[in-house]
Amino acid sequence: MNGPVPFLRIESLSKRFGALAAVEDLSLTIPRGDLLALLGPSGSGKTTTLRLLAGFETPDTGRILVDGEDVARLPPAARRFGMVFQHYALFPHLDVGENVAFGLESQGVAAPDRQRRVAEALEMVELSGLERRPVGALSGGQQQRVALARALAPAPRVLLLDEPLSNLDPSLRERTRRELRGLIQRIGITTILVTHEQEEAFDLADHVALLRKGRLEQLGTPEELYGAPRTPFVAGFIGRASALPVRLIAHEGSTAQVELPGGVVWRVERAAPLGGSGVLYVRPEGVRLAEPGSGVVSGEVSGRRFLGATALYTVALAGTRAGETLEVLGDAAAAKLGNRVGLQPLGRGIHLFDSEEVGR
Amino acid sequence: MLVLAWLVVYPLGMVLTQAVGGPGGWTLEAVRRFAHERNEWQALLASLLLSIASVVGSALIGVPLGVLTARVAFPGRRVVATLLGLPVVLPPLVGVLAFMFLYGETGFISHLVQRLGGLEESPWRLEGPVAVLLVHVATMYVYFYLFTRAALAGLDPSLSEAAASLGADRWRTFRRVTLPLLRPALAGAGLLVFMTSLASFSAPYIFGGGFRVMTTQITSTKLNGDDRLAMVETAALLLLALAGLMLLRRTEGRRDAVGARKGIAPAPVKSRSALGTLGAAALGWGLAVLLTLPLLTLVVVSLVPRGTWTVEVLPPSYTLGNYRALVADPVRLKPILTSLWMAGAATLAALALAVAVGMLSRRRAKSGKLLEGLLALPWAVPGTVFAIALATTFSVHAPWVGRFVLVGTVWILPLAYLVRNLPVAGRAILAGFRQLDPALEEAGQSLGAGKARVLRRITLPLLKPALAAAASLAFVTAFGDFVTSIMLYTYDTRPISMEILSSLRQADVGQAAAFGVVLMLLSAAVFFLAGEGRGTAG
Numbered sequence: 029m030n031g032p033v034p035f036l037r038i039e040s041l042s043k044r045f046g047a048l049a050a051v052e053d054l055s056l057t058i059p060r061g062d063l064l065a066l067l068g069p070s071g072s073g074k075t076t077t078l079r080l081l082a083g084f085e086t087p088d089t090g091r092i093l094v095d096g097e098d099v100a101r102l103p104p105a106a107r108r109f110g111m112v113f114q115h116y117a118l119f120p121h122l123d124v125g126e127n128v129a130f131g132l133e134s135q136g137v138a139a140p141d142r143q144r145r146v147a148e149a150l151e152m153v154e155l156s157g158l159e160r161r162p163v164g165a166l167s168g169g170q171q172q173r174v175a176l177a178r179a180l181a182p183a184p185r186v187l188l189l190d191e192p193l194s195n196l197d198p199s200l201r202e203r204t205r206r207e208l209r210g211l212i213q214r215i216g217i218t219t220i221l222v223t224h225e226q227e228e229a230f231d232l233a234d235h236v237a238l239l240r241k242g243r244l245e246q247l248g249t250p251e252e253l254y255g256a257p258r259t260p261f262v263a264g265f266i267g268r269a270s271a272l273p274v275r276l277i278a279h280e281g282s283t284a285q286v287e288l289p290g291g292v293v294w295r296v297e298r299a300a301p302l303g304g305s306g307v308l309y310v311r312p313e314g315v316r317l318a319e320p321g322s323g324v325v326s327g328e329v330s331g332r333r334f335l336g337a338t339a340l341y342t343v344a345l346a347g348t349r350a351g352e353t354l355e356v357l358g359d360a361a362a363a364k365l366g367n368r369v370g371l372q373p374l375g376r377g378i379h380l381f382d383s384e385e386v387g388r
Numbered sequence: 389m390l391v392l393a394w395l396v397v398y399p400l401g402m403v404l405t406q407a408v409g410g411p412g413g414w415t416l417e418a419v420r421r422f423a424h425e426r427n428e429w430q431a432l433l434a435s436l437l438l439s440i441a442s443v444v445g446s447a448l449i450g451v452p453l454g455v456l457t458a459r460v461a462f463p464g465r466r467v468v469a470t471l472l473g474l475p476v477v478l479p480p481l482v483g484v485l486a487f488m489f490l491y492g493e494t495g496f497i498s499h500l501v502q503r504l505g506g507l508e509e510s511p512w513r514l515e516g517p518v519a520v521l522l523v524h525v526a527t528m529y530v531y532f533y534l535f536t537r538a539a540l541a542g543l544d545p546s547l548s549e550a551a552a553s554l555g556a557d558r559w560r561t562f563r564r565v566t567l568p569l570l571r572p573a574l575a576g577a578g579l580l581v582f583m584t585s586l587a588s589f590s591a592p593y594i595f596g597g598g599f600r601v602m603t604t605q606i607t608s609t610k611l612n613g614d615d616r617l618a619m620v621e622t623a624a625l626l627l628l629a630l631a632g633l634m635l636l637r638r639t640e641g642r643r644d645a646v647g648a649r650k651g652i653a654p655a656p657v658k659s660r661s662a663l664g665t666l667g668a669a670a671l672g673w674g675l676a677v678l679l680t681l682p683l684l685t686l687v688v689v690s691l692v693p694r695g696t697w698t699v700e701v702l703p704p705s706y707t708l709g710n711y712r713a714l715v716a717d718p719v720r721l722k723p724i725l726t727s728l729w730m731a732g733a734a735t736l737a738a739l740a741l742a743v744a745v746g747m748l749s750r751r752r753a754k755s756g757k758l759l760e761g762l763l764a765l766p767w768a769v770p771g772t773v774f775a776i777a778l779a780t781t782f783s784v785h786a787p788w789v790g791r792f793v794l795v796g797t798v799w800i801l802p803l804a805y806l807v808r809n810l811p812v813a814g815r816a817i818l819a820g821f822r823q824l825d826p827a828l829e830e831a832g833q834s835l836g837a838g839k840a841r842v843l844r845r846i847t848l849p850l851l852k853p854a855l856a857a858a859a860s861l862a863f864v865t866a867f868g869d870f871v872t873s874i875m876l877y878t879y880d881t882r883p884i885s886m887e888i889l890s891s892l893r894q895a896d897v898g899q900a901a902a903f904g905v906v907l908m909l910l911s912a913a914v915f916f917l918a919g920e921g922r923g924t925a926g
Binding site: 082083084103104105106107108109110111113114115117118119120121130131134135178179182188 | 825830833834835837838845846849
């Protein structure tokens with residue numbers, strides 16, 4: 029990430045739990061007012077990273093700099109970070125207003141001022157006038173918004189969101205996500221979001237950090253992660269992709285010639301040097317259906333998922349020993365189950381990696 | 389941590405070392421005497437057999453009653469259900485007292501039988517093993533009863549519906565589905581009855597006659613001044629209790645079976661015939677009356693003026709004089725106040741310790757487990773054992789090894805109550821901590837609240853139900869304590885239970901009963917005020 033001055037900087041952060049390295053040598057920077065999503069499968073260390081940021085865990089090594097100040101060893105109460113918990117963690121014995129006022133009380137804000145700021149915070153999340161409502165009487169979506177208002181009321185420097193939408197009905201999720209994006213943009217607060225859903229990360233975040241086994245796989249915009257995955261893991265985790273084992277035939281400049289299962293040779297872009305064998309990650313929109321013929325990868329349609337205007341076809345490649353398949357996006361009427369089809373590469377959405385990189 | 393070790397482990401270790409230690413160094417002399425004395429072996433065996441019989445008897449009464457009141461519809465079901473749960477707040481000594489007034493040689497029933505049969509003497513003597521067993525079963529069935537009801541209420545009704553849809557009839561469903569799912573609850577109740585019975589002192593002390601169990605054996609040895617032998621006996625009972633605990637823990641079985649809870653408890657089954665409903669009602673009410681009759685008796689007896697009731701079936705006159713004496717006579721009022729403050733102080737201290745352990749075990753899992761174990765340990769140790777252990781530890785002035793002379797001071801009894809309270813308070817409060825989402829405390833911290841403020845504003849308010857449950861259970865236990873009191877009390881700090889005993893010795897049954905009623909009512913009041921009427925020691 030180049031350009032604007034980083035507001036939040038994580039430097040070589042590490043945390044072990046016994047033998048398990050939950051976070052290993054993680055470094056990130058986030059410009060002021062941007063939203064970064066920590067994305068990854070479960071066990072990737074994204075929640076631990078968030079807890080290190082919040083101060084619920086202390087890092088073994090590394091620094092967390094906010095505006096130049098290292099907060100890594102400060103107690104949570106001294107960090108002035110706001111956090112929305114996965115299950116919201118609203119205090120069940122306090123009402124909505126008392127929940128939102130809690131952080132203001134900790135700061136010693138006087139009562140009249142406090143009341144005004146509680147009202148403002150609730151107005152921000154469109155829950156005006158619900159101060160005296162018990163939190164148990166709220167719907168899931170309302171609870172989520174109270175949690176957000178509570179986190180924002182003390183005017184934190186950084187907002188931390190732990191899977192903030194995972195507890196909502198799918199029907200509610202998209203709308204809430206839109207509102208959340210609007211609110212964060214309006215306030216302009218630097219935000220870190222933990223999620224395991226790529227769609228959520230893509231929709232909300234300016235930057236996505238993909239984690240795996242406690243390490244950073246790639247940091248970039250959603251477009252960079254999808255369009256230019258730096259590792260096989262990124263290519264496989266972000267979006268759909270079929271993986272095919274290939275044999276390297278020639279490599280000149282940034283173009284490699286690889287032999288696919290079945291013997292057909294494709295020309296693929298690849299700048300970095302390669303060993304003798306590789307793995308090809310093919311996005312469904314990276315190939316198109318064609319007439320079968322010589323020099324064309326062909327196979328039989330073994331699956332079809334109707335998506336409306338288009339369909340996602342699974343093609344079992346001919347002449348392969350392991351029965352490799354390739355997914356391809358095509359016109360909904362282009363083929364039927366059992367049809368013999370050819371597959372033509374389109375020059376994008378195809379990523380080649382060395383076999384060594386895959387095993388890592 | 390240190391406090392717990394000092395209060396729990398240290399005294400017990402002291403017992404074990406004193407059992408084999410003497411002025412002239414280590415000796416097995418007392419152990420040898422114990423091993424060669426037939427009486428001792430008989431007492432140990434009697435304790436074991438009595439406990440097993442109590443478990444079986446209590447299960448035979450408690451489980452059917454639980455099923456009956458939870459699953460069968462009959463008029464007055466709710467009232468019966470509540471009445472049957474009453475003995476849980478009953479201090480053992482009061483239960484024994486009530487039993488005595490009803491079935492004892494001079495009790496109502498024997499008077500009645502004597503009169504009807506024209507007998508010269510009382511038709512029976514309520515004495516010996518059978519009497520003790522009767523009292524045990526009549527007071528301990530309540531554990532099986534409450535556990536059965538709780539487990540039935542927690543069962544997923546769709547399980548028995550599934551069985552029914554697979555073609556099983558009601559009986560088969562009960563036998564093959566419901567009963568196996570109740571097993572963990574029943575094992576828990578069994579464990580509780582076994583340990584309670586093993587530690588039982590009041591019943592064998594008052595009804596035992598020549599029948600000796602370990603607890604009474606220890607007390608008499610100790611009173612005879614044979615300290616070393618008393619230590620060996622105490623150690624033997626302790627080992628028996630721990631062995632029993634481990635054995636029962638192992639057979640307790642998996643607990644996950646009851647985990648599936650969903651929906652609401654099924655409506656009670658209506659019997660298909662009017663006769664069936666009538667039978668259920670008669671059974672329920674009959675047993676409820678039979679089992680709560682002793683309590684009623686206690687109330688009646690407490691209204692009898694001293695020396696007026698001798699041979700009549702029912703007392704000839706009633707008066708509130710016994711109660712008036714309790715309030716008016718400072719000598720009689722004092723034990724009540726003493727019991728109140730001692731139990732109160734012990735309860736507060738137990739709560740504070742349990743909360744501290746809960747917070748510590750949340751932060752550090754490993755040492756927390758150990759601390760939780762320490763909290764629970766006194767539960768497996770019969771009261772008599774602890775009384776002896778504390779009496780031994782705190783009768784010597786040796787501050788550098790943590791021993792002070794507390795025996796004979798006002799502090800020994802509250803301290804003993806505290807130790808005995810730790811398991812109940814600990815269990816309730818640790819359960820409360822487990823239900824507390826750590827994210828709530830973290831949310832408080834991230835909102836800028838320091839540790840003290842998080843504790844005061846979030847943790848403690850959220851623990852309130854657990855604190856109330858713990859406080860009421862602990863208070864009731866301490867308030868009605870008899871076992872440790874009899875070993876450790878002094879004249880100035882005699883609690884209600886001691887006063888009951890001395891009233892009995894002076895043949896002032898009305899006074900004893902009045903004390904008993906006060907004890908019962910105060911216990912019940914605390915218990916129900918805390919809003920934990922249905923919560924049990926489990």
